[in-house]
Each structure stands twice: as structure tokens, then as C-alpha cells.
Amino acid sequence: MARDASAAGSHSDPKDQPAWDGIPAPAVRRLCLYLRELEGLLARGRLTVSSKDLGRTLGYTDAQVRKDLAYFGHFGQPGIGYGVEELIARIRGILGTDKIWNVVVVGAGNIGQALSTYRGFPKRGFRIVGVFDNNPAKVGQRIGDPPGVEILPLDHLPEVVASQDVRLGIVAVPAEAAQQVAEALLAAGVKGILNFAPASLAMPEPVAVVPVELSLQLEQLAFQIRARSTRARAR
Amino acid sequence: MARDASAAGSHSDPKDQPAWDGIPAPAVRRLCLYLRELEGLLARGRLTVSSKDLGRTLGYTDAQVRKDLAYFGHFGQPGIGYGVEELIARIRGILGTDKIWNVVVVGAGNIGQALSTYRGFPKRGFRIVGVFDNNPAKVGQRIGDPPGVEILPLDHLPEVVASQDVRLGIVAVPAEAAQQVAEALLAAGVKGILNFAPASLAMPEPVAVVPVELSLQLEQLAFQIRARSTRARAR
DNA sequence: GCTTGTGAAACGTTTCACAGCA
DNA sequence: TGCTGTGAAACGTTTCACAAGC
Numbered sequence: 001m002a003r004d005a006s007a008a009g010s011h012s013d014p015k016d017q018p019a020w021d022g023i024p025a026p027a028v029r030r031l032c033l034y035l036r037e038l039e040g041l042l043a044r045g046r047l048t049v050s051s052k053d054l055g056r057t058l059g060y061t062d063a064q065v066r067k068d069l070a071y072f073g074h075f076g077q078p079g080i081g082y083g084v085e086e087l088i089a090r091i092r093g094i095l096g097t098d099k100i101w102n103v104v105v106v107g108a109g110n111i112g113q114a115l116s117t118y119r120g121f122p123k124r125g126f127r128i129v130g131v132f133d134n135n136p137a138k139v140g141q142r143i144g145d146p147p148g149v150e151i152l153p154l155d156h157l158p159e160v161v162a163s164q165d166v167r168l169g170i171v172a173v174p175a176e177a178a179q180q181v182a183e184a185l186l187a188a189g190v191k192g193i194l195n196f197a198p199a200s201l202a203m204p205e206p207v208a209v210v211p212v213e214l215s216l217q218l219e220q221l222a223f224q225i226r227a228r229s230t231r232a233r234a235r
Numbered sequence: 236m237a238r239d240a241s242a243a244g245s246h247s248d249p250k251d252q253p254a255w256d257g258i259p260a261p262a263v264r265r266l267c268l269y270l271r272e273l274e275g276l277l278a279r280g281r282l283t284v285s286s287k288d289l290g291r292t293l294g295y296t297d298a299q300v301r302k303d304l305a306y307f308g309h310f311g312q313p314g315i316g317y318g319v320e321e322l323i324a325r326i327r328g329i330l331g332t333d334k335i336w337n338v339v340v341v342g343a344g345n346i347g348q349a350l351s352t353y354r355g356f357p358k359r360g361f362r363i364v365g366v367f368d369n370n371p372a373k374v375g376q377r378i379g380d381p382p383g384v385e386i387l388p389l390d391h392l393p394e395v396v397a398s399q400d401v402r403l404g405i406v407a408v409p410a411e412a413a414q415q416v417a418e419a420l421l422a423a424g425v426k427g428i429l430n431f432a433p434a435s436l437a438m439p440e441p442v443a444v445v446p447v448e449l450s451l452q453l454e455q456l457a458f459q460i461r462a463r464s465t466r467a468r469a470r
Numbered sequence: 471g472c473t474t475g476t477g478a479a480a481c482g483t484t485t486c487a488c489a490g491c492a
Numbered sequence: 493t494g495c496t497g498t499g500a501a502a503c504g505t506t507t508c509a510c511a512a513g514c
Contacts (some may be wrong), residue, residue, distance in 0.1 A: 021462050024483060032454045033446075036433060050495065062495090063485060070497060074319050078496045079492035095454050096461045100372075103453070114349035115449065120433050124450040168456060191463075192456040197382055198271060198355050200292055208459045210452055211268075214350065215359040217447050218338070219267045221261075221403060221427040224443045226331045227256050228426075259505060285473060297473090298507060305475060313474040314514035 020186035027068045028095075033058050034065070035091045042084050050081035097125035102164045104190070106181045107172035108143065108151045111196055111214075115170055117144040126168070130160040154184060161188040168192050175199040182209075262303045263330075268293050269300070270326045277319050285316035332360035337399045340426070341416045342407035343368035343378065343386045346431055346449075350405055352379040361403070365395040389419060396423040403427045410434040417444075 034054055041049055052066035069075055069082070072094050076082045092098040103126050105116050115121075116131045131143055131151050138151050152160070160166065169190040173181050178197035185193055185207075192208040195201055198216075201209050269289055276284055286300035293297070304310055304317070307329050311317045327333040338361050340351050350356075351366045366378055373386050392415050395401065404420040406413055406428055413432035420428055420442075427443040430436055433451075436444050 021465070023462070027485075028455055028458050029451075030450045031458075033435065034455075036448075036451075040434075051497085057437065063487095066496065067484075067498085074497070076496050077492070078490070079494050081495065086473070094458070096457045097454055101453070101457055110349035110352050114345035117345050118449060120448070120450045121453070124454065126450065126453050127330070150277055158458065167460060168453060191460045194452055194456060199275075200268065200272065202292065206463070208456055208463070210456050210459075212447065212449075212452050213271075213355070214353060214447075215355045215361065216264075216267045216271075217429055217445055218336070218356070218361050218403060219270075219332055219359065221429060221443055221445050222331045222336055223263050223266075224445075225402060225426045227258070228257070228441070228443070261505075287473085296507070298509095301473090301475065302506075309475070311474050312514065314472055314510070316473065 010027075011149060015167045023071050027071060030058070030060065030064070030068050031091055031094065034068070035088065035095070038084055038088045038091070042088060046084050048081045049084055049087075051076070054082070091124075099125070101126050101168055102129045103127065103168045103170060103187075104130040104132065104157065104160060104166050105170045105172060106154070106157070106185065107177075107196075108135070108138045108141075109172060112170075112172035113143055114171060115196075116149060123194045129164045129166060130157070131231045132157055154181075157184055159190040166190060166196070170196065171201070172196045184209075238333060258306050262306060265293070265295065265299070265303050266326055269303070270323065270330070273319055273323045273326070277323060283316045284319055284322075286311070289317070295355065326361075330401050333358070336360065336361050336403055337364045337401045338403045338405060339365040339392065339395060339401050339403045339420075341389070341392070341420065342366045342406060342412075342431075343376075344407060345369070345375045347405075347407035348378050350407060350431075351384060364399045364401060365392070367392055389416075392419055393423040396420075396425060403429070405429045405431065406436070407431045417442075443459065 019053070024109055037054060038049070047113050050062070052062040055062050055065040055075060066076070072090070075087055075090050089098070093210040103121070105128055108116070108131050112131065112133070116128050118181050121128060121205055128149060132154050133139060133151050134154050139153050141151050143151060167190060169185040169191055171181050171185070173179055175198045176193065178200060182193055182195070182201045182203060186203060191206065193203070193210070195199065195211045196213060198209070198213050203209050251368060272289060272293060273284070285297070287297040288295055290300040301311070307325070310322055310325050324333070338356070340363055343351070343366050347366065347368070351363050352445050356363060363384060366384050368374060368386050369389050369391050374388050376386050378384055402425060404425040404427070406416050406420070408416050410433045413430065413434040414436060417428055417430070417436045417438060421438060426441065428436065428438070428445070430444055430446045431448060433448045435446070438444050
């Protein structure tokens with residue numbers, strides 16, 4: 001199916017798009033998980049790790065781990081394994097998170113505010129440099145404790161995106177406003193959108209959209225649980 | 236790879252596990268998206284929809300839509316398409332969201348509180364019936380405006396889960412506490428966990444875990460954007 | 471005409487199995 | 493011996509193409 005710039009919902013999320021440049025999307029996903037695992041190992045003083053050890057806690061086979069890493073180069077030593085510290089640096093380099101990414105959040109409701117102050121982001125190389133909302137009651141307020149970023153009206157978006165080289169945006173507005181907000185982000189020059197709104201965003205190709213709608217996740221969990229209990233009943 | 240009850244991180248999320256009862260996980264994911272799309276169509280007064288129309292806005296082919304639906308039965312009429320209202324009911328039945336699911340949230344930090352008051356959940360059949368936190372400063376407070384559920388200490392978890400038939404739990408605590416909290420949920424009888432903590436949860440088979448760590452999503456988006464620009468540069 | 475449902479082909483990903491190396 | 497990296501096989505999912513139905 002064509003996904004050209006004129007197409008309506010290109011909805012290009014990592015689970016749909018099979019691969020970027022020959023790298024399977026699931027492999028990229030796992031890379032992020034390996035990174036988290038490796039950081040834990042490093043904290044515990046581990047110097048090297050085998051593909052088997054790295055995969056075990058995550059529930060993957062050793063072959064899977066090796067294939068995933070081999071897409072990007074030869075990082076391991078036969079008989080030894082992978083150097084924990086080196087592999088962390090390599091994966092960060094692959095993901096691009098060895099440098100800081102500036103991010104804007106649109107929507108200062110509960111979710112937007114929670115994301116804006118989420119401590120996990122800075123730890124991983126993402127910095128929230130702007131929070132936007134058109135609600136006059138919210139504009140001007142500062143988010144967080146201690147107060148941090150000021151909530152700005154949406155028309156300041158282009159300025160902030162341009163001046164701070166922002167490439168990522170988070171949409172945390174109601175479904176009705178989502179498309180419009182996404183278009184504003186696109187126009188401002190953002191290259192990727194994390195979408196928390198319960199709506200499909202129609203975006204032209206150059207913008208990547210990852211839908212993280214929260215109900216969606218619960219729905220899948222619900223199906224999974226029911227499938228299991230049904231299976232159990234069938235036995 | 237064996238994923239038996241004794242294995243460490245079984246980490247059984249929908250993108251890893253290829254299928255439940257022969258249904259591909261991606262198909263279930265898309266089912267949730269179709270549902271959202273159909274609700275929009277219903278609101279706009281549409282009575283029937285073809286697989287082509289339903290797929291278009293989401294970026295899927297007509298064949299994909301038909302195959303996904305065909306896993307569960309014959310809902311369409313040749314020459315006509317699918318009845319919007321009927322299909323909504325069918326998909327809800329498949330996902331199990333035609334009935335209300337009670338959910339508990341553990342962790343009353345920013346994310347936990349935002350989730351506890353998220354309006355999208357009740358609309359989709361999920362009701363938050365308990366919020367837990369061991370921080371004495373938080374226990375006893377009521378979340379939301381107007382004030383709703385009271386924050387309870389973790390030792391009330393088993394009682395609430397049992398009395399309200401809770402099958403789903405959301406983990407919104409720091410990484411260090413995540414495994415312990417997950418075990419408490421398991422012990423209380425929860426069947427599925429949505430994990431917002433940046434840690435892999437080791438859970439025995441009967442519990443399904445969906446990791447939704449927020450940094451993970453941004454990391455994948457970052458890789459995607461870089462892959463695109465690299466590709467563009469290579470041309 | 472248009473649309474569904476579905477076998478069969480095409481495609482992509484994961485697993486296997488082993489050569490090569492520390 | 494233990495481990496990586498990798499072709500080849502196995503597996504699963506998506507796309508194609510068309511018979512059957514409205």
C-alpha cells in the first residue's frame with residue numbers, strides 16, 4: 001500500500017512498518033530493552049555479558065540477541081561475550097540517544113503534565129523544552145515542583161521548535177484536537193510524534209507517528225487474558 | 236524458547252508473542268484501531284463500511300482488514316461491506332470490552348495520578364477502582380477534581396482486588412520497586428499488568444505483562460527519524 | 471457494478487546449526 | 493571449552509488473486 005505524502009493516515013508506527021533500512025522494527029524495540037538491561041548490569045559492576053545472559057531476563061534466545069546486534073556491527077568477542085560498557089555506548093549511538101533530544105509536549109492536562117515532569121526522560125536523553133496549551137486558565141502556569149517549564153499558548157510552538165532544534169513532539173490533547181495539533185507540529189518542523197490522543201493522525205511521510213493510546217494497551221491486555229482463560233477452558 | 240512458569244522474565248508482551256490461539260498479535264492491535272475508527276464512523280452516522288474504507292485512514296490494505304476480521308468470524312456482506320454498529324459490537328465482544336473491567340493503579344506519582352483520572356479509560360470499559368501508594372504523605376488523599384478514589388497503602392491491595400474482581404493492574408512506580416509491586420499484584424490475583432516502570436518484570440506464565448515504558452517509545456521514534464535522515468543522505 | 475472470504479504465493483522474521491575464534 | 497557471527501531452514505504474517513455473493 002502506498003504511503004506517499006498525499007495519503008491520508010500514514011500512521012507509520014514501529015509495529016506496522018516492517019523495517020527501516022532493512023532493520024526489523026522488533027529488533028529496534030529489543031535494542032531499547034537490551035540497553036536498559038545493560039545499564040542494570042553495569043550498575044551491578046558486570047564487565048561482560050553473553051548473548052545468552054542478556055536475552056534470558058528479557059525472555060529472548062541467545063540467537064535472537066546476536067542477530068539483533070549483528071545488524072549494526074560486530075560488537076562481541078567469541079568466547080568472551082560483549083563488553084557491557086562498550087555495548088551500551090554502541091546501542092546509544094545506534095538509537096541516537098548519545099546526544100540530547102529536545103522535545104515539546106502539546107496539551108497540559110493530566111497526561112501532558114505528568115509527561116512534562118517525567119524523570120525517566122532526562123535519564124534517557126530526552127529534554128522537555130516546551131509545554132503548550134490553548135486553555136487560558138493554564139497558560140502562564142509553571143509545571144512541576146519545583147516549578148519548571150511555563151505553559152505557553154500554541155502559537156509559540158514554531159518559535160520554540162525552531163530556536164531549540166526540536167525534532168520530537170508529544171500529543172496529549174483530546175481526540176478532537178489531535179489532528180490539528182499534529183499539523184501544527186508538522187508545520188513547526190517536528191519530525192516525529194508520540195501520540196497519546198485516541199485518534200489516528202493523518203501525517204505525510206516525513207513525519208513518524210507512534211501511537212501510544214493508553215486504552216489500546218489495556219484492550220490488548222484484556223484480549224490476551226481472555227484468550228488464555230478460554231484456551232485453559234478448552235483443555 | 237520455553238516460557239514456562241519457572242522462567243525468569245517471561246515478558247510476554249503483544250509484540251513479542253507471535254500469537255494467542257492462532258491470532259497474530261498485530262491483528263489484535265489493529266482490531267483495537269478498527270474499533271476506534273468505527274466509533275468515529277458511527278458518530279458521523281455511517282451505517283456500513285467496506286474493508287477498503289476502514290483500512291484507508293489507518294494505512295492498511297483492504298485485504299489486511301478482511302483477514303483480521305475473518306479470524307473471528309464472517310461479519311460482512313459481499314457487495315455491501317460491514318455494518319458499522321454490528322461490527323463495533325462484535326469487536327467489543329472479541330476484546331471482552333463489552334463488559335466493564337476493574338483496574339487498580341499502583342503508584343500515585345504524576346503518571347499514576349494522571350492514569351487514575353484518565354477519561355479515556357471509562358469510555359473504553361475500564362474502571363479504576365483503586366490507587367495504591369506506600370508514601371504516607373499520599374495515603375488518604377483523594378485523586379482528581381472533583382476528588383475521587385482515595386489513595387490506599389499497598390497492604391489493602393489484596394482486599395480490593397478480591398472484593399472488586401480486579402483482573403488488571405497498572406504499575407506506575409520507580410524501577411526499583413517495580414518487581415516487588417508486580418509480585419504483590421500477582422499474589423493478589425491480578426491477571427494482566429500494564430508496566431510503566433523502566434524495568435523488565437519477571438512474571439510466571441499466567442500473568443500477561445505489557446511494557447509501555449515511555450522512554451522506550453521515544454527511543455524508537457528517535458531511531459526511526461535518524462534512519463530516515465540517514466537514508467535520505469545516502470541517496 | 472462492488473465487496474467479502476480465502477487458499478496460495480510472497481515476503482519478512484526467527485530459529486537452527488555450525489564454522490571460526492578466544 | 494565457551495562464545496560470536498551467519499548462512500540456511502523453519503516459521504509466521506501479509507499480500508495477492510479470484511470464486512462466490514449481493
